[in-house]
Amino acid sequence: MVYLLLFYEFFKTGLFAIGGGLATLPFLYEIADKYTWFDEAMLSDMIAISESTPGPIGVNMATYAGYNAGAYVGGVPGGILGAFVATVGLITPSVIVILIVAQFLKRFKESRLVQDVFYTLRPAVTGLIACACFTTMSGSLFFPEAFGSFQQFSDVFNVFSLPAILLFAVLLFGILKFKKVHPVVFIAIAAVVGIVLQF
Amino acid sequence: MNQKAKLFDLFLTFARIGGLTFGGGYAMLPMLQKEVVENKKWATEEELLDYYAVGQCTPGVIAVNVATFIGQKLRGVIGGIVATLGVVAPSFVIILLLATLINHFAEYAVVAHALAGIRVAVAALIVSAIVKLWKKGIKDALGVVIFGVVVLLSLVLNVSPIIIVVIAMLFGILYGRVSGRKEGK
Numbered sequence: 001m002v003y004l005l006l007f008y009e010f011f012k013t014g015l016f017a018i019g020g021g022l023a024t025l026p027f028l029y030e031i032a033d034k035y036t037w038f039d040e041a042m043l044s045d046m047i048a049i050s051e052s053t054p055g056p057i058g059v060n061m062a063t064y065a066g067y068n069a070g071a072y073v074g075g076v077p078g079g080i081l082g083a084f085v086a087t088v089g090l091i092t093p094s095v096i097v098i099l100i101v102a103q104f105l106k107r108f109k110e111s112r113l114v115q116d117v118f119y120t121l122r123p124a125v126t127g128l129i130a131c132a133c134f135t136t137m138s139g140s141l142f143f144p145e146a147f148g149s150f151q152q153f154s155d156v157f158n159v160f161s162l163p164a165i166l167l168f169a170v171l172l173f174g175i176l177k178f179k180k181v182h183p184v185v186f187i188a189i190a191a192v193v194g195i196v197l198q199f
Numbered sequence: 200m201n202q203k204a205k206l207f208d209l210f211l212t213f214a215r216i217g218g219l220t221f222g223g224g225y226a227m228l229p230m231l232q233k234e235v236v237e238n239k240k241w242a243t244e245e246e247l248l249d250y251y252a253v254g255q256c257t258p259g260v261i262a263v264n265v266a267t268f269i270g271q272k273l274r275g276v277i278g279g280i281v282a283t284l285g286v287v288a289p290s291f292v293i294i295l296l297l298a299t300l301i302n303h304f305a306e307y308a309v310v311a312h313a314l315a316g317i318r319v320a321v322a323a324l325i326v327s328a329i330v331k332l333w334k335k336g337i338k339d340a341l342g343v344v345i346f347g348v349v350v351l352l353s354l355v356l357n358v359s360p361i362i363i364v365v366i367a368m369l370f371g372i373l374y375g376r377v378s379g380r381k382e383g384k
Contacts, residue, residue: 015258018361024260049297052314055217055290056224058260063294076299083295091283094259098267099279101253106272116375117368118249120345122336124367125252126329127349128360132225133325140318164319171323176330183229184219187320194316195309 002073003085005035010062010089017058024058024090028065037069062090141165163197206274206281212239213266213285218293221317224254224261229324232331235269242269244335256364262286341374 013027025047032040043065050060063083070082108114142160171186193199216234220227228247235241242250247265254264263283270282337346345367352358 014260017260018256018258049294052221052310053290053293053297054220055293056220056227056260056262056286059263059287060290060294063291064298067295067298071298079298080295083291083298087287087291091259091263091287094257094263095267095280095283097257097259098253098264099271099276101257102268102271102279105249105253112375113372117371118252120341120371120374121252121364121367122245122248123342123345124349124363125248125255126332126336127346128255128353128363129225129228129251129325129332130329130346131350131353133322133329134354137322140315140322164315167316167319168323171320172326175323175327183233183324186324187219187221187317190316190320191313192316194312194314194319197312197316199312199315199319 002037002069003081006037006066006069006082007085007089009035010066010086011092013062014058014090015093024061028061031065035069037072038065042068058090059087062086137168141168161199164199167193206278209270209273209278210281210285210288213270213282214288216266217262217286218289220262221314221321224251224265225325226321227262227265228328228332231265232328241273244331246272248332248336252364256361345370 009027009031013024013031017023017027028043028046029040032038032043038046046061046064046068049064050057053060063086066086067079067083069086071079074081105114140161141164167190171190174181175183175186212234216227216230219230228251231247232244236244236247250265250268251261253268254261257264263286266282266286267279271279274281337343349363349367352363353360
């Protein structure tokens, strides 16, 4: 029964992939290895699609992988069922764990131990988010791998993407200045600029 | 602070957040600050930070973890499930459409250019989100030091976030014991 297997495999992925969407990748490679549902080439397509559509990447991956696995045995209807089963499988363990942790936190919110833990945890997580931001930036504003081929001054334009940095500065100014504007407005502006200037 | 949030409102709000987030859990942060903290006042900046911290070291996708947390806080178990389904729904539908209709969506030049632009906006949005978090999460010199050490560990030494979170927690307990910080701070 492929759908039970799908649920089981993605439940396992959801349970053991700790720390966000890309942590699901090793598990997906394992699934690709073990079953004929999708292969590794399709996985890289999946990553591209997950990164270029809205929503959590891990969820996108589960939906897409589930669709391919289901469609492999049952065409389009099978694919839709597979997508559903895989997605629900992926999120079930984390929902259960969080519901338990949330109850626990609610009860012990004022306790000394929980207060102590979050006192140092907040700056640490802010640091982690800053690092994630830096990683996002390094792909679109500057290209660290080009540092190696740095030979003359004009190569500086291979390392830094000037239009992207300008856009970044203007957007950041706008975001900090016009606090009432919804973030999606800036995303839309950036998408248009990206198309017009051929980013 | 939170009047009973309607389940439908909870679902719609998280569907909106899920549908407008490009690039995973951290990219969702500016959307959450706007919708959940500023517009609906369902949670504070500090609580968001705490949810991210827990999401970092619990299984599953962080965006889902945060949605479950906020839903649970507002309407209990049902609320947690509804918010989670909301945050997942848009991407589920979009991926299904793409998988059935357009196979090589990501290869179109227009899509690639738009996404390159969007990534710049996401970076700028996360920077502004960090500015807000900094004000709430980092209150003293110790906080600045922890922030710096974490950036060093993560960016330079590539230490896994889970390990960093666990170390930070243990350090918090130790520091609390040693300094004898007052309860309820």
